[in-house]
């Protein structure tokens with residue numbers, strides 16, 4: 158399961174040209190504010206999912222993985 162998620166992310170990254178931002182979060186489908194899309198080239202996640210994603214990548218441990226709270 159983890160592998161398919163990683164592959165999906167890698168695939169999405171390689172398919173999206175740099176500078177192209179998504180209108181809605183790839184993970185929770187919430188709309189991404191225009192300011193964020195302009196600030197972050199190629200943004201794919203809303204702020205909440207992005208920080209969760211960052212933490213996930215930094216902490217391989219699952220200890221800190223909490224219930225998926227939607228911030229938007």
Ligand SMILES: [Zn+2]
Nearest residue numbers: 182185203206
């Ligand atoms: Zn999101």
